[in-house]
Amino acid sequence: MPESRKEPKSKYTADRNIPGAFEGETVTRRRFMTLTTHAAGGIATAAVLLPALGFAAGSALFDRAPVLWTPVGKPEDFPDDNYLPRVVTLTQGIGEVGKATVYVRRFNPEFDAQEGMPAPPETDAPVIVLSSRCMHLGCPIRWTAAAERFICPCHGGVYGFNGEVVGGPPVRPLDRFYTRLRNGQVEVGPRYSVNSEFRRFPSYRDPGQPLDGIGQYLYPGRFSTPKNP
Structure with missing residues (x-):
């Protein structure tokens, strides 16, 4: 006895006795609206996600500026207090605009160990x-020796002796700079950022971008960050 074959399901909604179906319709209005909503959601997600992924991958995909090293003096030229x-x-080639003021002191193993500061590699x-750039909006800060504080006159940001935030709106400690010793001279290289525990991040972030908790993943390094020394 020949085996009976099951009739294939019709692609038309009317043949499937779907309430409210129209003749020749292959997709129900509810299904159509569901697909439209999903498509709109996918487009909106891609519009937000793709630029963020491109920003995160940019530093690895694009050429970056060469590392610059500026000699600033011998280690013994700087006090430890x-x-x-x-x-x-x-940045080279743009005159005074490419320069910045930094604040330098000698590392004090005894004092800095008590303060929980990691020793330099x-x-x-x-x-x-x-750095002399405030981590609130990037205004210039100034070291006040009498108060042992870095102070931002613009919005009241206050930093302690090690650059940690002790008052005002800044979201993280002051940025720092890579250093090296060449021919007895201290040379200052690229900038990098730290979180509240002074954990070093390979590149720097813009002012206003926290690096604690989820912030370290939300704010990838800048495209213009030079390659690590």
């Missing part, structure tokens, strides 16, 4: 170099 300002070059010079 005070900061001295120095001017370094961040062996590849670094025995100094601490802090």
